[in-house]
Amino acid sequence: MAHAPLALTMGEPGGVGPEIICTAWERLRDTKFVFFVLADPAALEGNSCSLKIIEAPRQAKNVFSESVPVLPLNNKVLPSRGKADKKNAASVIESIERAVELAIAGEASGIVTSPIQKSSLIQSGFNFPGHTEFLAELTRNTAMPEECTRGPVMLLAGPKLKTVPVTIHQSVVSAAKSLTTERIVGVCTVAAESLAQDFGIKNPRLAVSGLNPHAGEDGAIGKEDNEIIAPAVNALKAKGINTFGPLPADTMFHEDARARYDAAICMLHDQALIPAKTLSFHDAVNVTLGLPVIRTSPDHGTALDIAGQGIARADSLIAAIKLASELAERRGSI
Ligand SMILES: NC(=O)C1=CN([C@@H]2O[C@H](COP(=O)(O)OP(=O)(O)OC[C@H]3O[C@@H](n4cnc5c(N)ncnc54)[C@H](O)[C@@H]3O)[C@@H](O)[C@H]2O)C=CC1
Numbered sequence: 001m002a003h004a005p006l007a008l009t010m011g012e013p014g015g016v017g018p019e020i021i022c023t024a025w026e027r028l029r030d031t032k033f034v035f036f037v038l039a040d041p042a043a044l045e046g047n048s049c050s051l052k053i054i055e056a057p058r059q060a061k062n063v064f065s066e067s068v069p070v071l072p073l074n075n076k077v078l079p080s081r082g083k084a085d086k087k088n089a090a091s092v093i094e095s096i097e098r099a100v101e102l103a104i105a106g107e108a109s110g111i112v113t114s115p116i117q118k119s120s121l122i123q124s125g126f127n128f129p130g131h132t133e134f135l136a137e138l139t140r141n142t143a144m145p146e147e148c149t150r151g152p153v154m155l156l157a158g159p160k161l162k163t164v165p166v167t168i169h170q171s172v173v174s175a176a177k178s179l180t181t182e183r184i185v186g187v188c189t190v191a192a193e194s195l196a197q198d199f200g201i202k203n204p205r206l207a208v209s210g211l212n213p214h215a216g217e218d219g220a221i222g223k224e225d226n227e228i229i230a231p232a233v234n235a236l237k238a239k240g241i242n243t244f245g246p247l248p249a250d251t252m253f254h255e256d257a258r259a260r261y262d263a264a265i266c267m268l269h270d271q272a273l274i275p276a277k278t279l280s281f282h283d284a285v286n287v288t289l290g291l292p293v294i295r296t297s298p299d300h301g302t303a304l305d306i307a308g309q310g311i312a313r314a315d316s317l318i319a320a321i322k323l324a325s326e327l328a329e330r331r332g333s334i
């Protein structure tokens with residue numbers, strides 16, 4: 001049976017989201033990568049692509065080669081290019097919530113999120129630091145596919161490197177304090193399962209970073225590496241997960257080092273995202289593992305500084321759309 005279309009969320013209407021959605025559609029309109037956008041049409045107007053209002057996701061396929069299919073939201077936006085306005089928060093959030101409902105109902109084969117301006121949503125009272133945590137909450141009561149452990153876990157997947165941060169949207173101080181052996185084992189377990197099931201990597205090799213310089217220099221520069229991370233690596237090995245580390249984070253991303261593993265598991269957000277974005281800013285995709293629905297996203301943010309100038313690249317969004325479609329095929333979604 002043909003796949004249901006992908007649900008694209010609107011993201012921050014003042015950012016580059018609307019223009020890269022339009023560019024992505026122009027490049028994909030004659031392909032199998034059919035999507036519809038959950039948006040207030042006002043957010044997408046002013047770009048070169050034509051829009052077609054649809055009433056249900058199943059209509060997307062019939063209009064996709066001619067227009068961007070748009071499933072309208074109840075909450076309206078007042079877009080202002082280059083600025084994030086917290087008055088648009090209800091619409092931005094509704095887009096994500098409706099995408100999740102449609103994916104759970106099988107009317108969308110997966111969700112691709114456009115970037116949100118987190119600071120603006122948080123100022124409006126939104127209680128989540130990012131999509132990852134919000135999607136985990138929205139899908140909390142939905143059963144996971146068989147033999148899949150619940151996350152959420154963030155994966156940055158690029159052509160040269162896959163990285164997973166154990167701690168995500170936390171200050172460095174709180175991230176360091178919140179690291180536990182159990183948490184590292186949990187994240188690695190979800191990552192290993194997903195790399196095998198979703199990415200087809202048999203017995204994936206996980207390289208686990210240290211937290212401190214030189215992985216703690218045998219306890220001389222911090223105790224977490226020996227007391228928290230090394231026991232996690234041992235516990236993972238005992239579970240049969242192909243894991244090694246803790247490795248000094250500064251020397252685990254050069255070309256020869258990358259050849260030794262399938263994913264780098266990092267203790268901090270920036271340990272994982274700096275190498276991923278440095279190597280492949282325009283090709284890497286942010287994937288949330290350990291959800292009952294498929295979710296991908298471009299690796300970049302709202303780029304308010306270039307919004308509306310016609311220079312934003314849509315490559316990472318296109319990579320996110322293609323990857324979501326591949327994952328849906330692999331999972332055998334409707
Ligand atoms: N998945 C999501 O919703 C994400 C949201 N964000 C949010 O985005 C906002 C801005 O974050 P920043 O740290 O400034 O990162 P950013 O990725 O928005 O921008 C960083 C730099 O990259 C450039 N850039 C970004 N996307 C580009 C594209 N498609 N083509 C060409 N150049 C591009 C920007 O112009 C800027 O110079 C923050 O609120 C952040 O939380 C950041 C990452 C992911």
Ligand SMILES: NCC(=O)COP(=O)(O)O
Binds near residue numbers: 131
């Ligand atoms: N730096 C990555 C990022 O902030 C994306 O987070 P999320 O919105 O996917 O949770």
